[in-house]
Amino acid sequence: MVEGLKHTVFEKPIWARVEDSNENFDLYLLNYDKIDIGLLENGLASLEKMTKSIRQSFSRQALEAFKKFFNDIHNPDYTPVLKYRAYFVLSKWVKPASDLSPYKNSPLKHEAEKFWDILFCAPLNKRLDEWDSNGRIVPENFNLWWNEQLKCQQQSVEIWPEDKFKNIQKSRQEQAKKLSREELRKRAARAPRKAVIRYVSSKQRERNEEVSEYAKRRAAGICELCNCAAPFFSKDGTPYLESHHIVWLSKGGEDAIENTVALCPNCHRKMHVLDFKQDRLVLTQKVK
Ligand SMILES: [Zn+2]
Ligand SMILES: [Zn+2]
Numbered sequence: 001m002v003e004g005l006k007h008t009v010f011e012k013p014i015w016a017r018v019e020d021s022n023e024n025f026d027l028y029l030l031n032y033d034k035i036d037i038g039l040l041e042n043g044l045a046s047l048e049k050m051t052k053s054i055r056q057s058f059s060r061q062a063l064e065a066f067k068k069f070f071n072d073i074h075n076p077d078y079t080p081v082l083k084y085r086a087y088f089v090l091s092k093w094v095k096p097a098s099d100l101s102p103y104k105n106s107p108l109k110h111e112a113e114k115f116w117d118i119l120f121c122a123p124l125n126k127r128l129d130e131w132d133s134n135g136r137i138v139p140e141n142f143n144l145w146w147n148e149q150l151k152c153q154q155q156s157v158e159i160w161p162e163d164k165f166k167n168i169q170k171s172r173q174e175q176a177k178k179l180s181r182e183e184l185r186k187r188a189a190r191a192p193r194k195a196v197i198r199y200v201s202s203k204q205r206e207r208n209e210e211v212s213e214y215a216k217r218r219a220a221g222i223c224e225l226c227n228c229a230a231p232f233f234s235k236d237g238t239p240y241l242e243s244h245h246i247v248w249l250s251k252g253g254e255d256a257i258e259n260t261v262a263l264c265p266n267c268h269r270k271m272h273v274l275d276f277k278q279d280r281l282v283l284t285q286k287v288k
Helices: 037-053 060-074 086-098 107-120 139-154 162-178 181-190 209-219 265-273 277-287
Strands: 015-019 025-029 082-084 159-161 199-201 242-245 260-263
Touching: 015 139, 037 060, 037 107, 159 162, 162 199, 209 242, 209 260, 242 265, 260 265, 260 277
Parallel strands: 159 199
Antiparallel strands: 015 025, 025 082, 242 260
């Protein structure tokens, strides 16, 4: 897998497949902007170089077809849907990349796989490994392979439900609290420095901005819980307060001015962490 493609979310497939009456397959490039053409061209250049230096050559026809493909892409008359005779081309160039015996450790195989990754933005997890007597891809294999590619393109990223994400994070937090300071220091020092990226789907409630703005105007720069002035001014010059629902929307509270207060960030956090009944009573009095 080529670095940088791993975390890309593909909502739509990049390629569409159309079969003609002669059982040839055309792949149509649907989402041109999803493919890094610069990377692809570099990949092709490496492949060409390898093909010259290695006796078992990468198909000339395949190289020519890919060059034509790039020309088409750079053509000013280019349309987003680009027809591409994939069946022909794939049958000519896949074999060296997939046939493990003579090419197992060859740089050609490595380059061809890299090129493949960039072209399809999906890992080569299912190889096309059978050909007919003319060295062409067997149509049934193409179907199997294609379905696999489609799956990879559409599900290249696992989307977690928000609960799963929060629960895992929370249980790790609890584990961390149990460790001694010395143990924590050791573990923290050797932890990977790059945060793991997760894609999470969450349910969001749309809130009424007029209700929120009204609560802030009513508060006039003073937190409705601690009665202190807002800690700073926003860039637009207004005192910074946050709106909060006394009875949370997630607990069935209404998005209405009788349930909405304006709080300083500290008090807002406090309400979300502790939500003391006493504090709720104070706020309820304020909105009356
Ligand atoms: Zn406050
Ligand atoms: Zn809140």
